[in-house]
Amino acid sequence: MRCDDIERWISKSMDNELSVKEVGQMRQHLEHCAPCRQSFEDSRDLRAWFVPGAAVAVPAGFAQRVVAEAFAGKASVPTFTPLKGGGASADSAMPGVDRFTVRLAAMAAALLAVLGLALYMQRSTQSRDLHADRNSLEDTLKGLEQLNQREFPARSQETPPEGTQR
Amino acid sequence: MGVVRMQEIERTDEQLVLETLDGSREAFQVLVERHQSRLFGLARHYLRNSSEVEDLVQDTFLKAFSRLETFQSQSSFFTWLYRIGKNTILDHLKRKGRSPVLAMEDPEEVSGGAREGRSGRVPSPDSKLLTREVVEVTRAVLEELPDIFRDVLILRELEGLSYQEISETLDVSIGTVESRIFRARAKFKEKLIQRHPEFVEGF
Numbered sequence: 001m002r003c004d005d006i007e008r009w010i011s012k013s014m015d016n017e018l019s020v021k022e023v024g025q026m027r028q029h030l031e032h033c034a035p036c037r038q039s040f041e042d043s044r045d046l047r048a049w050f051v052p053g054a055a056v057a058v059p060a061g062f063a064q065r066v067v068a069e070a071f072a073g074k075a076s077v078p079t080f081t082p083l084k085g086g087g088a089s090a091d092s093a094m095p096g097v098d099r100f101t102v103r104l105a106a107m108a109a110a111l112l113a114v115l116g117l118a119l120y121m122q123r124s125t126q127s128r129d130l131h132a133d134r135n136s137l138e139d140t141l142k143g144l145e146q147l148n149q150r151e152f153p154a155r156s157q158e159t160p161p162e163g164t165q166r
Numbered sequence: 167m168g169v170v171r172m173q174e175i176e177r178t179d180e181q182l183v184l185e186t187l188d189g190s191r192e193a194f195q196v197l198v199e200r201h202q203s204r205l206f207g208l209a210r211h212y213l214r215n216s217s218e219v220e221d222l223v224q225d226t227f228l229k230a231f232s233r234l235e236t237f238q239s240q241s242s243f244f245t246w247l248y249r250i251g252k253n254t255i256l257d258h259l260k261r262k263g264r265s266p267v268l269a270m271e272d273p274e275e276v277s278g279g280a281r282e283g284r285s286g287r288v289p290s291p292d293s294k295l296l297t298r299e300v301v302e303v304t305r306a307v308l309e310e311l312p313d314i315f316r317d318v319l320i321l322r323e324l325e326g327l328s329y330q331e332i333s334e335t336l337d338v339s340i341g342t343v344e345s346r347i348f349r350a351r352a353k354f355k356e357k358l359i360q361r362h363p364e365f366v367e368g369f
Contacts, residue, residue, distance in 0.1 A: 011348040015322060017329050046355055048290035049304045050323035051297055056206040059220055063198040066224055067191050070231040 179243035226251040245334035315350035
């Protein structure tokens with residue numbers, strides 16, 4: 001192998017990105033190539049300069065502020081597009097129609113249905129009430145007639161037909 | 167309480183993204199809390215002012231929120247977020263006058279030069295140097311590097327991302343990542359020697 005190739009492998013080996021086979025080949029090369037061996041040691045030493053600094057403290061309440069800001073700007077509320085392979089639901093698969101619009105339409109339809117049902121039931125009740133009133137009136141008239149016949153049978157029999165006695 | 171915590175652990179970033187798209191504030195808050203620390207760390211590598219760091223990390227999350235529908239689940243949410251964060255930071259730096267990346271400095275367009283870093287041996291940091299001093303020297307050298315080299319070194323050496331994750335974050339091939347890291351290390355060594363010749367062994 002060429003030394004230039006090995007130098008790239010050295011860099012990869014620092015990051016554990018070499019295969020076992022490549023590590024073996026690199027080791028073989030390093031055994032008999034002093035400049036590359038030096039390069040390997042340099043790379044190792046150089047890495048010691050990259051020291052992760054102290055962890056940065058996240059200000060208290062940062063996440064809450066971000067969420068409040070994100071949801072306050074309704075204009076930028078994301079619209080739903082199915083994720084690739086994300087198992088999107090059927091209603092979200094409608095191209096060009098966002099989930100919010102679909103939900104709004106569904107809610108409006110449900111509200112209309114409820115209102116329609118309520119109206120129908122109200123009318124139905126009124127209609128039943130009217131029928132009840134009519135039945136009640138008929139019953140009352142019949143009842144009155146029967147009462148008349150029971151209470152004043154004599155009168156009705158005494159009363160001669162109009163114009164017979166005169 | 168324990169059950170809730172278990173559910174919290176089990177929810178993946180992808181699930182939280184879907185829940186956020188369904189309007190869940192709580193899911194988005196979990197996403198922010200899960201990744202805020204690393205984004206603060208990333209921004210801190212580029213910026214010194216802590217209020218700038220906070221503003222840019224907040225900008226990053228808000229941009230991510232407004233573009234959440236564009237997130238493709240074939241890459242991890244974390245690398246997607248990192249990409250937005252890195253671009254937000256670099257845009258900010260460019261607006262503030264940091265020179266843009268020069269095409270001629272792209273490793274794919276430069277031949278050779280791999281051995282240029284062999285002009286002197288750079289030992290590991292002197293044990294007499296405090297960790298804080300090492301961090302400052304490294305930071306100053308990184309600031310002198312072209313963006314493409316600085317980015318891969320920050321992501322690899324300081325953030326510990328794998329080649330695959332760097333490839334997703336920078337939207338380049340793994341071969342390009344390998345090449346850039348290799349060249350970036352040589353450049354870093356070269357700049358370190360230029361800036362601090364006292365660190366060169368045998369100086």
